[in-house]
Amino acid sequence: MKKRIVLFFIVIICICSCYDIVYVGIADRYMGIFQSRQKIFGDGYDKYLYLNIKSGGLIIYFGGEGDTDIENLPGYERINFINFIGDGNVYNFSNNDYVGKLVFRSDNQVEVTIKGQGIFNLENIVCDKLN
DSSP, X not given: OHHHHHHHHHHHHHHHXXXXXXXXXXXXXXXXXXXXXXXXSOXXXXXXXXXXXXXXXXXXXXXXXXXXXXXXXXXXXXXXXXXXXXXXXXXXXXXXXXXXXXXXXXXXXXXXXXXXSSSOOEEEEEEEEOO
């Protein structure tokens, strides 16, 4: 009986520790706001791709030059991703409409690919860290 109780607690501890590893998500050094080097969707649409990377998820939005954080501003289209899976410098993310991948070239540079059912698919867009 004692062995079963001990085994039960060991299994619970293992499950909880695995959950913590997955839940932590992305490394602290990669968090921040990143802006694409070039305008997205051609010259007529003068918007940059912004990535706001946090431990709780990723917010992607399009803004003009010099925009930094739109978290509390109304009127901006945002795409929220809360599912991070990855290790090292490669992280996958997803929501109901899109899947994507972040490849960190350094702490200050990321390459993003987004594919899905939405109105855009982006491949290998290089973004630099703003803060």
